[in-house]
Amino acid sequence: MALKVLSALDSAKTQVYHFKAIIIAGMGLFTDSYDLFCITPIMRLLGRVYYKESGYQTPPAVVSTMVGIALVGTVFGQLLFGWLGDRIGRRKMYGLALMIMVLSSVGCGFSICTTRSCVLVSLGLFRFVLGVGIGGDYPLSATIMSEFANKKTRGSFIAAVFSMQGIGILAASAVTMAVCAVFDGASGNVSKEQTPKEADIAWRLILMIGAVPAGLTFYWRIMMPETARYTALVEQNVLQAAIDMEKVLEVSMSQITEENPPPPNPPSYPLLSKKFFRRHGRDLFSCAASWFLVDIVFYSSNLFQSQIYKKYVPDGDEVNVYQDAFNVAKLQAIIAICSTIPGYWFSVYYIDRIGRVKIQEMGFFFMAVVYMAIGIPYYMYWNDNTNKGFMVLYGLTFFFSNFGPNTTTYIVPAELFPARFRTTCHGICGAAGKVGAIIGAIGFLWASHNHEGGGYPKAIGMTASLVILGGVSILGMVVTKFFTRETMGRSLEENEID
Template identity: 75%
Template sequence: MALKVLSALDTARTQLYHFKAIIIAGMGLFTDSYDLFCIPPIMILVGRVYYENENLSDEEKYRVPPAVVSTMVAIALLGTAIGQLVFGRLGDLVGRRRVYGLSLTIMVLSSIGCGFSFCTRKSSCVLGSLGLFRFALGLGIGGDYPLSATIMSEFANKKTRGAFIAAVFSMQGFGILTASTVTMVVCTIFDRASNISPEDLTPRDADIAWRIILMLGAVPAAFTFYWRMSMPETARYTALVEQNVVQAARDMEKVLEISMNEFVEENPPLPTPPPYPLFSKHFFRRHGRDLMACSWSWFLLDIVFYSSNLFQSQIYEQFLPRKKRVNAYIDAFDVAKLQAIIAICSTIPGYWFTVYFIDIIGRVRIQAMGFFCMALVYLAIGIPYEKHWSNDANAGFMILYGLTFFFANFGPNTTTFIVPAELFPARFRSTCHGISGAAGKLGAIIGSVGFLWASHEKKEQGYPRAIGMTPSLIILSGVCLVGLVVTLLFTRETMGRSLEENENDDL
């Protein structure tokens, strides 16, 4: 399809609007990571308020049961998977811009709703309503995944498209850091303002603190609402799906700061949509391999990535041993501080290594390297875990653990978000990205629930925790190796090519 407006997009110089689009599109990913990483310290506050059990040891006395924690995580992930499927399809049927504002609205309102979880006296009632709002939050976040990736890919030029989409995804790193920072600030303010005595381990206003932390996650997303509503529809959707080339040229004149006369054709060739419907035999013959590769890669990655996030609970116990009992604010503060250190030292650098190298090395090489290095690191942690790490965590352990996040983000965690936005035709692009992402969230549910079961089952039977951890980590290494095989055998490289060149490959 030799439309001038699409050629202008592919060759356009980097402009201010591209950076503005990164911020706008990245707020959904920011909210996603904020919501995920504020949960560990919040569960500490919730446990202190609602789960005190005098019959248990000091270590277990205030702990929210692992089954409850995994349920809270799984509910949000289920909502995210459904949101990716529904909003991904709507993005192709209705348009990217029209659906974009709806997903943001759901995110903002449900984030606020999490803080207003009602029935404050019974833990089951509070966490039930919190789970409902987190499910709604997951719907909004899930809708943002395919729309953000698709919009950024359709606005970017072909030389720096990977870096722009990776920059959108890197907003997750800043969401993690912000969640940790907000938690530390809120806990410090409440700790100092409450004048808590050393004996008062569960101050009354702790129930307010965790609600404020959750609601503050809605603020950055809300600030981008006007920008989202003022964004034009992407030229590729307007020209290739709606078949309105003139309107696409008008919209791009506002975005690219180029005169419309430079890329308007007097008699433009009429874009013809693919003559085959979604999920037809022709679709699977041409795009089935790509959809399978994207879905399986994301599925395998999220099993590992979300398991690794939940593994932090083990890290906290080893790196934050309690010589004496402390109040809820200090406990939550220390957990958030450790999260912030990991984010600054490994998570955020991993994202930005991808931003820099993605259009130099390529998607497939980065994804394969990430899977391979993660597999090695998990083996290095898992095989000697029982003898070396389980009783005496040290700096070497933290370095290895941080490397799992670095190579996840300088690897498949970022590339699985990028590649589905580049491989499929415009009329299927958002849908296929949503399907790939939903497969990933299915893996995340399996990883989060399965990992918690594996690491706690043996402990509840009286065995040391390491007996459950060692096989779990080795299994995660094996999953990474399967992801490496899928990447090398089935994933196509998209670097340096226009979206139309990628979608026209007849495989």
């Protein structure tokens, strides 16, 4: 028999607190996407400031390192904070993860000194720490939202938290455009050959502004009560869970207090034991494998970026330093508004109507179709393409990723596993995803830059790369079809006992 306080959570009507929780929990995802999508125009600024001898272009190895080092930190953060979230509590770790993100974002902007080598080492160090904070936020935010939500709209609430990534992408572009426009105007419209000293301040300011929204929610985070499911099921304190939820649910204690509290029921098996794998091994495999596969594809968007920029962004030699970064940010904003953000909100609307499994299968399927449509005829048509078709297909990869596995892989691990293992398992799945992200972001970035120079490896040209991504999407669809369980419309306790 379910505890009254948990039954009350499952059947609770949507309240103001749910929307407040979405904002609080979503700030970590906001910071994640802000950092990911502001780094491309920032690399353009860094190239102009520090790489005069390289034609004012940041070398691909430096770009790969800056992207990869944050992802490595994210892997570490997901594993560490996921484990601590089950051992110490979601609430206690939640504020710490946010504080790490805020301080490291500010640190990225300062980056200690002005010489190139010192700046890059310092920036890499702070980006690693930023990745740790972002990684820690993933399992905590998803789990906290899942444990506060009712079972009817739980998917929509968690998807709304994840959709804050879309707002972060748009904010990164808007801030970059605003900062560059202000600096360009203040400098008297510098020529395309000039790189004023103030440009070294511009990229730092862009990075530090990303910490402001997250910092504003810090007080709310530390004031959040521990989730009732952790307090009741892990700490075995049913009365305290009822006291905490009385404030959140706006119900009387008499409705959620147990007349005869059940005796403590300590865990019957440890994490990663034979019994755990017998009961939850399939779920852990399906969630980790799906997340790994989708992140290979999602983060490989770097494979297209050079082609997109060549077609739709003026060449860096034709504009000044601020206009160069402005144009890149503007293109990112257009893509976000037209495809990325709609994908997130389609998931919010349909996740509790269609179900997680169907949306994940559908997303993988259409991603495979789009990648094959771009890849197979690439050298015959798309390589010299001057129409808008390539841009439409590029946008569809983001739309069906977000209205598909990029969102559902964040949701499902927060719903399938027992309360005492929930953040740990979500962290393991998320870490697997970020390993895929490293492969996608760095491996395919390497492939695309080799292609640009005309000397792409014989074994992996653009066509082969795109077809491989289509094949990865098909594999993700297979994993979803045969291994992933549906969690829609069921309580978390029902999901964990199957």
